[in-house]
Amino acid sequence: MQKRKTILDLQRMKAEGEKITVLTAYDYPFARLMDQAGIDMILVGDSVGCVVAGYDNTLPVTMDEMVYHTRAVARGVEQAFIVADLPFLSYQIDVVEARRNAGRLMQEGGAQAVKLEGGCNVADTIRAIVDMDIPVVGHIGLTPQSIHRMGGYRVQGKQDQQAQQLLADARAVEEAGAFAMVMEGIPAALAAEITAVVGIPTIGIGAGVECDGQVLVIHDILGLCDKYSPKFVKRYADLAGTIRGGVEDYIREVRNGEFPGPEHSFK
Ligand SMILES: Nc1nc(=O)c2c([nH]1)NC[C@@H]1CN(c3ccc(C(=O)N[C@@H](CCC(=O)O)C(=O)O)cc3)CN21
Numbered sequence: 001m002q003k004r005k006t007i008l009d010l011q012r013m014k015a016e017g018e019k020i021t022v023l024t025a026y027d028y029p030f031a032r033l034m035d036q037a038g039i040d041m042i043l044v045g046d047s048v049g050c051v052v053a054g055y056d057n058t059l060p061v062t063m064d065e066m067v068y069h070t071r072a073v074a075r076g077v078e079q080a081f082i083v084a085d086l087p088f089l090s091y092q093i094d095v096v097e098a099r100r101n102a103g104r105l106m107q108e109g110g111a112q113a114v115k116l117e118g119g120c121n122v123a124d125t126i127r128a129i130v131d132m133d134i135p136v137v138g139h140i141g142l143t144p145q146s147i148h149r150m151g152g153y154r155v156q157g158k159q160d161q162q163a164q165q166l167l168a169d170a171r172a173v174e175e176a177g178a179f180a181m182v183m184e185g186i187p188a189a190l191a192a193e194i195t196a197v198v199g200i201p202t203i204g205i206g207a208g209v210e211c212d213g214q215v216l217v218i219h220d221i222l223g224l225c226d227k228y229s230p231k232f233v234k235r236y237a238d239l240a241g242t243i244r245g246g247v248e249d250y251i252r253e254v255r256n257g258e259f260p261g262p263e264h265s266f267k
């Protein structure tokens with residue numbers, strides 16, 4: 001059995017220039033398979049709302065739902081480091097609620113760290129959670145919980161002033177005590193600059209190849225989600241075709257009496 005990864009392993013990986021591999025998972029079977037494949041970190045993302053529950057965005061996802069999915073993932077994992085997203089409304093009201101909810105993802109969910117969206121605006125919240133010895137991952141740039149402020153899922157930091165703001169956000173997240181940060185939907189050159197100036201690992205999604213690690217949504221890379229096709233997604237399998245094919249075979253065999261055979265029947 002492999003040893004469980006810790007924040008120390010992830011920090012060492014940045015120092016040694018070893019890429020950090022991250023994927024999302026929302027349930028036991030997916031988590032178990034990607035853990036066996038050797039993934040470094042599993043993110044129980046609030047993207048569960050989009051790819052599992054079928055919502056248009058991540059805003060409807062609740063704390064109870066995140067706890068449920070995090071528990072399911074944790075039961076399937078032996079070696080990967082598990083991070084759970086704090087969902088919309090679980091950390092924005094005040095730091096007391098943020099601390100309670102971060103604690104729930106650790107205590108009830110079995111996560112090793114929590115992630116929350118924002119930069120300078122959430123620095124106090126990050127600090128408050130880190131102060132209770134809960135490791136925090138930041139998330140800057142295209143922050144999906146801000147979809148209505150951004151007017152859609154748009155690349156952030158294209159103009160110089162926005163780029164300066166993102167640099168300030170990255171510094172604030174590090175300064176507040178986060179041990180890593182996700183950078184989503186920002187120009188590759190800006191992501192490279194931020195990766196060079198911060199001491200903590202950067203995990204990119206639509207942020208170019210210079211980040212210390214990469215994260216994608218598992219349903220996107222396996223061809224299980226055709227709702228969005230962001231430019232940053234690469235498809236590594238066509239599970240939709242495999243699943244549809246298997247279901248079609250079953251339907252055909254039941255209809256023509258081929259299934260169940262004698263080997264599936266009791267004497
Ligand atoms: N299935 C899934 N995958 C994700 O990566 C994901 C979710 N759901 N839900 C929450 C957020 C939403 N995400 C998205 C969704 C769409 C784009 C997108 O269409 N981006 C445009 C950029 C538009 C522009 O600024 O030019 C693109 O072409 O990639 C980006 C991020 C990332 N997250």
Ligand SMILES: CC(C)C(=O)C(=O)O
Nearest residue numbers: 024045046047182205
């Ligand atoms: C895509 C990643 C970074 C995320 O926050 C999620 O899956 O919810």
Ligand SMILES: [Mg+2]
Nearest residue numbers: 045046047085
């Ligand atoms: Mg998320």
